Amino acid sequence: MRKSRILGAALVAALFLPLAAGAASKHLVFCSEGSPSGFNPQFYDDGTTFDASSRPLYNRLVEFKLGTTDFEPGLAESWDISDDGLTYTFHLRKGVKWQTTPWFKPTREFNADDVLYSFNRQWKKDHPWHQVGGGNYQYFAGMGFPKLLKAIEKLDDHTVRFELNAPNSAFLPDLAMDFASILSAEYAEQLMEAGTPEQMNHNPVGTGPFVFVNYQKDAIIRYKANPDYFVERPKIDNLVFAITPDASVRLQKTKAGECQVMSFPNPADLDTIKKDADIELMEQAGLNVGYLAMNVEREPFDNVKVRQALALAVDRKTIIDVIFNGYAEIASNPIPPSVLGYVKDLQDYDYDPERARELLAEAGYADGFETDLWAMPVARPYNPNARRMAQLILSDWEKIGVKTKIVSFEWGEYLKRVAAGEHQTAFLGWTGDNGDPDNFLYTLLGCDGVASGTNLARWCNDAFNELVTKAQRVSDRDERAELYHEAIRIFKEEAPWITLDHSTVFLPVRKSVKNYVMDPMGGHYFHAVDVD
């Protein structure tokens, strides 16, 4: 093993020396967990694709401050918000260059046309580019933008005005999200004329820190530094993504020095990683929540006592120990602790099988009942092994007389069926998109979520719904916090979910890597990173 490590290092040196022509060129290999679905972030909603597309290649009007959920100016230098909160005027940055690649040479810099193109394409059905790629812009639709936007106007080359139909305090952080990445209108024109619009998804052009070089399907993605990046030229000259779906393999590669950064380690390997002298195990409280939703439209989960009983019967401490190897915290709120509106010391359903049995009897199910438990087949940040977790809960519920059958489907099918409400109980979770509580509470527990399928408990509580809808429009932070506090208390009382965990997100990084900052929303950003 040592031999190949030395050989590997020597090869790296040998290969890059001639390329460098003087200065030593820096490269970084990131072991990623999957293949991107494409390079136009407008079509997709998964982190794997965003890591490979929107994050290295593009910019947005507003950007998240790396490592936080606060936002700062991006392609928009500044903005004015009208008093009624319905009009946002963005002043665009000047001097931002589009990337030059073998397939595109820009003749102008970034301007308002690009912003209009990027948004109108997703929004207007009659836009010539709307249908390119299928016409399905899930995140744009999922965040409610079609209903929210009233108009987008170009006031001049560097000023764009957005008009909304209703005030929304999450609008700015929404614009920092990946689907709102700005694409090049000039490149679009060129492709349309050449008759190859689908190339936008394969040979991308952005304003971002890295330029796309090549994608070897399911194997390797290569980027090189953008020398004209408007913030600062990245210190890494060559960025490589080595697609490695298996977590233990990623770890082996990282230990061998074949990758310098890897995503999603196995919880079981965390202790081994900590002992490795060459690897630093970065960690951060994840902006996520894992939960078990109980479908209130199905008996006996329409009875609140049954739901509370089942919550009391689950030994969450063992789950944290076994599934997360101890590296997570038990969730009491439906939102993680760092999000506005979090209720400290919320009265929770601590493990109490005795009380659970009592409640069940009170509800009329002294002899127990049968239920299904849907478990995801894939690892998620908030649940690395739902099937194993399901087996733990099965055992817990058996003790109070509830017989459980574990059901699973492939991931896509799973999402579709739980969205349709086919389950009695199901696992899922959520990683925040923009750090805003609305993103969790309204989407996952609001009444609209029942029809669109994001509210797995299919729980529509008028009081709760009113509170969260009101909080969307209020801009005063403290006022919002109060509204959310109340809503969360109602939620806890009604217990449509068993809140399971907020997991800690871990990132093994080799010690030769400097300045890596972890993103609370789980993204992997390399523009500020340096390598020894």
Next chain:
Amino acid sequence: MSTLPVTALQEPQPPRALQAPPHPLREAWAYFAENRGALTGLLIIAALVLVALGADLLAPHGSNEQFRSALLQPPAWTSGGNWSFVLGTDPLGRDILSRIIYGSRYSLLIGMVVVVLATTVGTLLGLVAGYVGGLFESLIMRLMDILLAIPSLLLAIVVVAILGPGLTNAMLAIAVVYMPQFTRLARASVIAELQREYVTASRVAGAGPLRLMFVTILPNCLAPLIVQGALTFSNAILDAAALGFLGLGAQPPIPEWGTMLADARDYITSAWWAVTFPGLAILVTVLAVNIMGDGLRDAFDPAMRRS
């Protein structure tokens, strides 16, 4: 020379040389029994069947009992091991030996169900196709060709996608995959037999098509079908394990060996026992069936050649 009084007219015994040959199955058994390897295979299978039936008595623990204080214990003979968990425990603290013992039930069940389904449906289709001939035969055989052209695991995955993951559906999917072989064999046998005189004789004697197919022809086609059955049994176990490994077969907490492997895959470097033993169980079972299958093929061979 009999000293008994001749009371009734006795049928003269035919000379020995002209006695009817032994029934093909009995003859095959004679050959089979001579083959030591095949007998060993049969014995192992028999032992497995006993284990499966007697699992409740043999297994030291329940298959789903989670010993939360004994997670990932190594096998008894290594350091850190414990004789109450002979082969160690899995990530949820369940005894691996017990799970393997109970798992034998599922493997044998899978083999049997798939073979029965594939054989009955396949043979039926093949018999009818071969007998009826014409367009019907062409259609069926073309369909079988198409099914055979699609790689087995891929077809099984697609069928499971249609039916949904789960043990029963996995068995159905695998049965669909192996059915065409039986159809082909049955049809080929039927066509060969149809030329034979005994069939013509029966037909002339007035036997209807059903009787011809099932009573006259089928018994003589049995040999290749039985051999194929053994092969299918072992392939079914392997494919079910593959589906289980991909998460499409038996769902947890069912202790099917392939599903057990999938569950423990993360622990391959840290807890080798959770991965090695279920795999070994699959290997031993399939090996035994294959050895037996070989023996069967050899046993039937002279019989097949003879007829």
Next chain:
Amino acid sequence: MFRFVLHRLALIVPTVFGLTVVAFGLVRLIPGDPVRVMAGIHGVSPERHAELMHQYGFDLPLWQQYLGFLNGLLHGDLGTSLITRSSVLSDFFSRFPATVELSLVALLLALFIGLPAGMIAAVKRGSLFDHAVMGAALTGYSMPIFWWGLLLIVFFSGYLGWTPVSGRMDAWFFIQPITGFMLMDTLLQGETDAFWSAVRHLVLPAVALATIPLAVIARQTRSAMLEVLGQDYVRTARAKGLAPWRVVGLHALRNALVPVITVTGLQVGLLFAGAILTETIFSWPGVGKWLVEAVYRRDYPSVQGGVLLVALMVMLVNLSVDLMYGLIDPRIRHRRS
């Protein structure tokens, strides 16, 4: 001869047509709502759902959708992936060389080891070698590939550190894809280090994938050889005083090859099934893995196109074997089918 070939080819046409129906039908039977699946975690409102269904043509009656599919096929268009939004053909063929490279190397390994092993086992029938080879072959074909692959990784990559754990090549080599076959592309560009890297990456997956075909070929060769060796003409050749290697190598082998070729050809379908598992374990970026993912994600066009292409290739290989068989064995082509 010509008639034989023509006859065989004529049979293929209705089968291929049937294949399109089966591929389409199977995929459409999959209960899945591709629109909902694409919507992912965010869900989709009922109106938008209806819109998208209409856009993709999923609300048309099935027979119309089938005709659309067939029409596309005749124009060489296998449809567009719902996920990557690019043509299924390009998605398939960009990954195809990886699978072919792996399968070919595996097949070659199986032949180079299996053929001689089987031959020698037949010649030395009953010896320890014979028993050892047959025992190994039997074990090889009774093993679950995915378990075997995992064990190989743990031992050779984990414990010994001789081989890398996954992928086709080390990440820092940038090789322009010319043929798509790493072994060739690296040599064509003169990158010997990259070549060796590719070889090291190929070894374990090829060995894992080759195990079953090797076992089958060894057994088949042995039994075919045994049958041939028992024939009169072999005894005659021996009686004539020909050297044993000549007897075995020239006369016997040539005749024994026929069933071996058939069996080898039939391994293609099996190789693909094995490739799915091998590619998953070794993260080999080939078609098998891609197709399985497509099934999971309900990417209908990709599954349809992929199943069609793969089955078509298997059919073509079977046809070639059939034709070759006919060429080699005159009895076959003159016999009425």
